[in-house]
Amino acid sequence: MNLFDAIRRPFGYEPIIKKEDLKKDPDKKTERADNWKSTLTRIWKLVDEQRLLLIVVLALVFVSSALALLGPYLVGRVLIDQYIIPQQFGGMGVVILWLVVIYIGHSVALYLQNYWMVGIAQQVIYRMRTRLFSHFQKLPVSFFDKRQHGELMSRMTNDVENVSATLNTSFIQVFSSILTLTGTAVVMFLLSPLLTLLTFIIIPLMYVSVQWITKRTGRLYKEQQRAVGDLNGMIEETISGQKIVKAFSQEPRVMDEFLVKSERLKRAGFWAWTYAGFIPKVMNFLNNGSFAIVAGVGGILALNGAVSIGVIVIFTEYSRQFTRPLNDLANQFNTVLSAIAGAERVFAIMDETEEKDDLVINAEKEFEGRVEFDNVSFKYEGAEEEWTIRDVSFEVKVGQTAALVGATGAGKTTIMQLLARFYDANEGEIRIDGTPISSMPRETLRRQIAFVLQDPFLFETSVYDNIRYGKLDATEEEIIEAAKKANAHEFILKLPNGYDTVLKGDGSMISQGQKQLLSIARALIADPVILLLDEATSSIDTVTELKIQEALERLMAGRTSFVIAHRLNTVRQADLVFVMEMGKLVEAGTQEELLEKDGLYANMLADAKL
Amino acid sequence: MKTVFSYAKPYTFYIVIALVLMLLELFVELMQPLVIAGIIDDGIVAGDRDVIVRLGIFLMVLSLMAFASGVANSYFAAHVSQSFSFDLRKAVYGRIQSFSLAMFNKFPSSGLITRLTSDVTLVQQILFMSLRIMLRAPLLVIGSMIMAFVVNPKLAIYLVVVFPVLLAFLYIMVKKGVTYFSFVQQRLDRVNRMVQENLQAVRLIKAYLRGKYEANRFSEVAGSLKTDTVKAFRIMEIILPILLFGMNLSLLAVLWFGAFEIRSGDAQIGELVAIVNYAMRMTGAFSMFSFIIMAFARSKASSERIEEILLAEDVREKATGGEGKILRRGDIVFENVSFTYPGATTPVLKNLSFHIQPNEKLAIMGATGSGKSSLLQLIPRFYDVSGGKVMIHGRDVREWSLSALRRTIGVVPQQSLLFTGTISDNLSWGKEQAEQEELAGAAVKAQIHDTVKRFPKGYFTRVGQKGVNLSGGQKQRLSIARALVRKPSILILDDSTSALDVKTEAALWQELDREEATMLVVTQKIRTAMRADYILLLEEGEISAYGTHEELLERSELYRKIALSQQEEEVDEFV
16 A cells, blocks of 8 residues: 555655546547647748758768668678688778778768757747747737736747757757668668567567657646746746835745745656656667567577677667667657647747737828727726726817826726727727728837836836937937936936946836936937827926926927826816726816816816815 | 755755666666677587577566666656755745845846746756766766776777777867856846846837837847857767767777787687677767767856855845844834945935834925935835944844844835735735735725725736736725735835825825824825925935925925925916
């Protein structure tokens, strides 16, 4: 009982695969094969213009495999049988010279095939990476809302690396294994059909045992990759959110969670690696077994003079050579499996639907800036709550500034995000200059909009490059000009390297308010037709705000602008005020109209006076 | 490498078992040519059939033995390597958790992530390999060599003559490999960093239409990763052909001189065959070498990177801390406090001194970049002062144990960061064993309870990474509730109500007024500052003014300026 338990749960690892699971397998076999086929085809497509070189590599593999067979043959059959045993030394030098040539050829072919293969493999990986990355750029915002960053990063690195490792070595290995296998089998058969058949006895055994193992490892590897992704997601989140972890002394809690996920990976890893580890052992066993058979039976045959000693020497060597590629193949099978699992995860992302521009009518359109919302309703994907935006209609004329006010969660930011088409409205229509925005390419739309986001994000590059982000071809003077307008110039000069200071990841070098100043500078330089300011100045002190107010006003003059702010003096300067409440537009109009109405907005102003 | 592999120590017993099992397997393999020599010399040449059968069966038994030990080895090797990496990951992650924030500026988070994932996996793989095959190859070579000497020392000499040259070559290659592969890992860091940055800035990139620009930038980064990887691998690929060629040459030498030895009667054919067999086995093992060396170089590069974390000097977080007594009263004293960010040259705070009584409220105001947030960071010891001292309850914060100190403080940061999980999960960050009522109570105070109730799943609504599915104001209020759950004696609010509308904010402050806590509130709004007992006005890291609202209106020109910038509209004609 105890022993049984020790075998079932070695070192206390709970088994992952259940018997029932394995039985379910056959039904899905064809489907899986199809998946593999399409995954492999897609990788093949990535090889692209390197295909010719790949064929050269294959030819070289052919050469080196042939030479690898020729070597032992010459040693056993010619050198030993014809020269050494009969004690004939004339001409032996020539054979040796030939062998030297063969060995040189073998080494050169080996080097060249690897040299080129590394190049091809890394090029394929490079393509895979960059394509995955550009695909990221085309995915809708809602895609990123649903996923953990770390998990996505894991696909970009871990899974891609898996494919990379396999392409580097397995491809050549698999091909040369098959070649060596066939070649050896043929030569062996020519030398002694009987001994060859004896060697072949092990093949069905091999097949059955490898199948038994891979049936398990395939699942286990998948589970392992999932566990890796999950763990990475958690790691990324807690490391980038380190400040909160510390502030709340939640290190133990985070650690516990980490250990649970890490434990899961350990368990999956243990089983995957253990089972995968069986393969070479089984191979070795069968290998050694056939070695014994060849030696024993071959010896008896030699007694009768049916085979020569040289043949036995070659055979013992060949039977190794014969099983080694099988061994390699079986080994490679595992890495190939995990690589396919990785590639599938990568391709799964590439198959996510992009933000698509259907119904493109006005590809190149210069806006004037009249914005209309016509009965627009919107609900976040997968959200079970009610509508985030419900039946909103309004019009903002060219050059007007509209302030969005209302309680938090009323849908103000969503209105802006809909206008920039981060999300598409479920109902109703949004029009610019009378043209529905859903009918124009996002590029046309976004090129003419500048969006200053609630959370200012800065890249880990220089201050200079961060501002330049708004207009890639901006000159240094333009950048400094924009920084001055945004009142950022002074503090930038105080940074260790001025405009060339590289901003660090968590941005502890500069304050939140300074980040906002930089992101305003970034918007200033972009020079858009429509300007969206979402709490753009919330962390900036009011004195500084007054100073940049002028710049903002100048920026907003002649442009259609939307402003979300809780500071009244910002709101008070707007031409129009839209009051939102729980996704609905409850009041709209000019300052005067709303005050006269003495509704919500008027109340707000009165409250603020307190 | 030493530090990293010291984590394998607890498993020494299993490692020994795995190695013994591997040696058993190896032993069998080394016996085979010897048995073959016996079959040929004593069996075939002597014409003894019984010897052949007996030795044949002996070979079979040997293979069974090898198989059993091979399978057992699998279990042990997997267990050791998985446990090792589990412990190593735990140690690295734990170490990162104990880092002070200053360390995060030194190691960007993407670098930390790569180390925890890719680097640990690489090291783990090498351990697994070495328990199974890696040692096997060198041992097989050494074993074959010894056996060859046992069979016929004279012939064996020809076999090993090239060894010193090959070993020197291998040594050079390992050194090269380590350098190249640590480059590769650094490149990988950069790739990771870009991916992470892009994921965080999705909206910004879309808004500015920088998708293609980013893709191009990424091509460059991925391109240099490619170039360096290719370079590293190509160097490594030289190893195998050269090793094979060297071994094959010595095989020929054995055959050539062996032929003469046989003629002179100094050697027998069986012996020569056995040595040739050993030579071929060695050649086979050598083909493993290039692989091993590559793996070794990679894992060495990776372990060095991991050790950077494990051995990083981080003086501060080794809390000088006394016992973990919970602080009750929350009086705070700043005494001549100066502060410069690690690595920076200009001080952010200069000579600050002030005193806050328990349950008092201090508002901190000042221009953008005047040092408000930096001041707050010194209280929970995110950073340590560069001069002077911060005292809580009459004791220097550096004398409190870190966890006791932080447990009494509720921090609401400027950027409200939430984690993947339910709202309940996020709130309970404030207090692990909080009852649902406590969570709801804090939410009520933070003015978020009603909103949460409106979600179909209420407190069990899932929050996406960084709270993507919540509005800015909702996030702020949740993060205030999170701080209130722990009933802190010191509450730090870093401009944490900026996204709240006037009404909600007023209600929130009313609740906060009732809290029994010393409060430090960074704010831009005079309206908020007026509620505080005192106001501290910062200017370029120095105290510009300190006092009540009325006092400051009278005394401070800067304060009047701020007040003016906000009160303009209150004299507005419409209201």
